Amino acid sequence: MKRMLLTISYDGTAYHGWQVQPNGITVQETVQNALCGLIGVRPALTGCSRTDAGVHARKFCCHFDCDDKFPEKAFLRGLDSLLPPDIAVRDCAEVPPDFHARYSAKGKTYCYYILNSRCRDPFAARYSWKIEQELDADKMNTFCSGLVGRHDFAAFSSAGRSVEDTVRTVSECTVTRSGDTVILKVTADGFLYNMVRIITGTAVGVSFGKIPPDATRDIINSKNRAAAGDTAPPQGLFLEEIYY
Amino acid sequence: MKRMLLTISYDGTAYHGWQVQPNGITVQETVQNALCGLIGVRPALTGCSRTDAGVHARKFCCHFDCDDKFPEKAFLRGLDSLLPPDIAVRDCAEVPPDFHARYSAKGKTYCYYILNSRCRDPFAARYSWKIEQELDADKMNTFCSGLVGRHDFAAFSSAGRSVEDTVRTVSECTVTRSGDTVILKVTADGFLYNMVRIITGTAVGVSFGKIPPDATRDIINSKNRAAAGDTAPPQGLFLEEIYY
Numbered sequence: 001m002k003r004m005l006l007t008i009s010y011d012g013t014a015y016h017g018w019q020v021q022p023n024g025i026t027v028q029e030t031v032q033n034a035l036c037g038l039i040g041v042r043p044a045l046t047g048c049s050r051t052d053a054g055v056h057a058r059k060f061c062c063h064f065d066c067d068d069k070f071p072e073k074a075f076l077r078g079l080d081s082l083l084p085p086d087i088a089v090r091d092c093a094e095v096p097p098d099f100h101a102r103y104s105a106k107g108k109t110y111c112y113y114i115l116n117s118r119c120r121d122p123f124a125a126r127y128s129w130k131i132e133q134e135l136d137a138d139k140m141n142t143f144c145s146g147l148v149g150r151h152d153f154a155a156f157s158s159a160g161r162s163v164e165d166t167v168r169t170v171s172e173c174t175v176t177r178s179g180d181t182v183i184l185k186v187t188a189d190g191f192l193y194n195m196v197r198i199i200t201g202t203a204v205g206v207s208f209g210k211i212p213p214d215a216t217r218d219i220i221n222s223k224n225r226a227a228a229g230d231t232a233p234p235q236g237l238f239l240e241e242i243y244y
Numbered sequence: 245m246k247r248m249l250l251t252i253s254y255d256g257t258a259y260h261g262w263q264v265q266p267n268g269i270t271v272q273e274t275v276q277n278a279l280c281g282l283i284g285v286r287p288a289l290t291g292c293s294r295t296d297a298g299v300h301a302r303k304f305c306c307h308f309d310c311d312d313k314f315p316e317k318a319f320l321r322g323l324d325s326l327l328p329p330d331i332a333v334r335d336c337a338e339v340p341p342d343f344h345a346r347y348s349a350k351g352k353t354y355c356y357y358i359l360n361s362r363c364r365d366p367f368a369a370r371y372s373w374k375i376e377q378e379l380d381a382d383k384m385n386t387f388c389s390g391l392v393g394r395h396d397f398a399a400f401s402s403a404g405r406s407v408e409d410t411v412r413t414v415s416e417c418t419v420t421r422s423g424d425t426v427i428l429k430v431t432a433d434g435f436l437y438n439m440v441r442i443i444t445g446t447a448v449g450v451s452f453g454k455i456p457p458d459a460t461r462d463i464i465n466s467k468n469r470a471a472a473g474d475t476a477p478p479q480g481l482f483l484e485e486i487y488y
Contacts, residue, residue, distance in 0.1 A: 009365065120333075122331060123255055
């Protein structure tokens with residue numbers, strides 16, 4: 001047996017997130033089905049994170065164990081040909097047997113895309129949150145800069161989280177504007193349930209004057225979800241990078 | 245009565261092109277249906293060009309005549325709300341009664357997007373032509389630069405064209421690379437049937453060594469479709485700009 005690390009990208013629009021669940025098709029089971037078609041057995045497949053329904057990944061890693069006889073190329077070409085157009089194989093490589101797609105990750109980068117425009121954009125509709133009222137990227141940045149560091153992010157986590165330890169280290173949290181697109185980028189050693197979507201919703205609340213830009217520390221210290229802003233919708237969120 | 249110029253953008257994936265036809269839903273009839281829902285009559289709708297099935301438009305203009313009582317805002321807001329997610333209203337403005345969306349146009353710019361990568365990209369699949377073999381943008385540029393000027397482009401037009409005059413003036417034809425994406429951009433006073441897709445297919449043929457980079461003038465002079473290269477698939481083509 002050998003352990004393989006599979007790197008994929010996917011458009012999450014049609015999926016109920018990564019993890020197999022009873023009420024809808026997921027990315028995990030779709031990849032498992034394709035793997036089963038290729039190697040004849042349905043391997044356990046462990047993902048680097050559990051992205052929500054409608055969230056996208058430009059880079060997503062998962063590991064599985066398989067017989068030594070299957071070459072990497074079979075996964076790159078064969079698996080890719082068995083996957084639907086909205087999931088693509090980017091890479092496949094053997095890793096040490098103790099490597100773990102989730103626990104070996106040192107960090108991840110997410111980007112949240114906001115279309116800040118009066119007009120709809122048919123090409124961005126599935127990949128952004130459309131907000132008509134003009135956003136103030138400077139105000140959002142002031143709020144976001146306060147998140148950088150090692151903090152208890154319980155206030156930025158939805159109920160339903162599976163972890164008890166809510167302390168994470170955010171190394172980067174910036175807001176930039178490129179034309180009509182406002183991009184919130186966060187890098188951290190780990191993320192809590194809905195953390196980026198709550199950070200984004202709160203930053204938008206700051207831009208609209210509902211929350212003071214310097215309230216970041218107060219919200220963190222409250223450890224209270226109600227102190228933060230709304231949860232931004234899923235379709236603007238992209239897992240961009242995973243660091244091992 | 246007044247004449248209105250409607251500017252839209254659309255993802256052409258689901259449509260059989262702009263123009264109403266018996267065997268599939270088109271952008272024209274979808275916009276006509278929405279207009280009918282708004283103003284109660286189904287107006288004639290004249291487009292700036294007849295884009296093919298699967299071709300996209302970031303900017304597409306069309307005109308129609310309507311009763312004076314409908315304000316521009318009704319079209320911007322009301323019409324937009326009646327259109328599906330893949331067609332969006334960008335603007336609506338009254339124009340002189342002799343204005344014509346097609347004949348008043350002084351020129352248009354199209355871009356053709358090629359994903360030049362071994363890997364599929366789930367986010368670009370509907371909006372590009374995927375070519376694995378590495379393209380030589382310099383060679384493609386040499387070929388494209390020979391197209392600039394006033395020429396008879398009959399060799400770059402598919403059978404089935406509705407015009408007899410095949411002379412057009414190309415003011416710009418360039419190929420640029422941005423990472424894995426190769427973009428062919430053409431601006432002209434008018435375009436023949438499939439012209440940009442044949443130019444793109446021929447430029448790719450030049451990159452692959454099937455056609456010499458300096459053959460541009462010979463192909464033009466042949467006035468023979470068979471002298472040019474393949475027709476590139478529709479999904480990489482975008483109408484980007486119309487000049488009035």
